[in-house]
Amino acid sequence: DGGITQSPKYLFRKEGQNVTLSCEQNLNHxxxxxxxxxxxxxxxxxxxxxxxxxxQKGDIAEGYSVSREKKESFPLTxxxxxxxxxxxxxxxxxxxxxxxxxxxxGEGSRLTVL
Amino acid sequence: xxxxxxxxxxxxxxxxxIASLNCTYSDRVSQSFFWYRQYSGKSPELIMSIYSNxxxxxxxxxxxxxxxxxxxxxLIRDSQPSDSATYLCAVNKENYGQNFVFGxxxxxxxxx
Numbered sequence: 001d002g003g004i005t006q007s008p009k010y011l012f013r014k015e016g017q018n019v020t021l022s023c024e025q026n027l028n029h030x031x032x033x034x035x036x037x038x039x040x041x042x043x044x045x046x047x048x049x050x051x052x053x054x055x056q057k058g059d060i061a062e063g064y065s066v067s068r069e070k071k072e073s074f075p076l077t078x079x080x081x082x083x084x085x086x087x088x089x090x091x092x093x094x095x096x097x098x099x100x101x102x103x104x105x106g107e108g109s110r111l112t113v114l
Numbered sequence: 115x116x117x118x119x120x121x122x123x124x125x126x127x128x129x130x131x132i133a134s135l136n137c138t139y140s141d142r143v144s145q146s147f148f149w150y151r152q153y154s155g156k157s158p159e160l161i162m163s164i165y166s167n168x169x170x171x172x173x174x175x176x177x178x179x180x181x182x183x184x185x186x187x188x189l190i191r192d193s194q195p196s197d198s199a200t201y202l203c204a205v206n207k208e209n210y211g212q213n214f215v216f217g218x219x220x221x222x223x224x225x226x
Binding site for chain 2: 106108
């Protein structure tokens, strides 16, 4: 089955530690995204990538980093510089091109800082 | 002004009634519009997309778009308790290059 796989589903981190969230897709989509969701709030864009080896900052990129070395993979690193990292993180992908609007989401990774 | 606005709710409707969810957006260059449903603790799933002014129907769901008023709505007919979820309005500001902006979501509760 085609889809997006995020791991881990739950992650606990001590303050000062970097953590990396995995996102893999087998939909052959060019575009991939990372969103953050806080309780009772909508999705905020962290980073997105339209093509391999290229990515752009979203609205809340500070304290995060990404890479896009392969079309299928778009890992997100939450660094110690992110002041309030506890949140629900969602990876998504979409086709590129005109009116290719549907976002396909992974199941999410819930990060808690202890 | 936020780019995409929705009433946070909760919106409560009795089972079998019509639920009406509203969304306004600020950027006139927005090209495409989407409604996602998100159950508690789960990821969003697309239920409707609309690109042109007017109505688009899919089963019990109807999306309505009015670009002049910068307004998009979702009607759910014959609401069921399983429709209870948060509904996210999303706007794609570019036809190519993908810049999705989400509203805060409206929580819908369908009462048996």
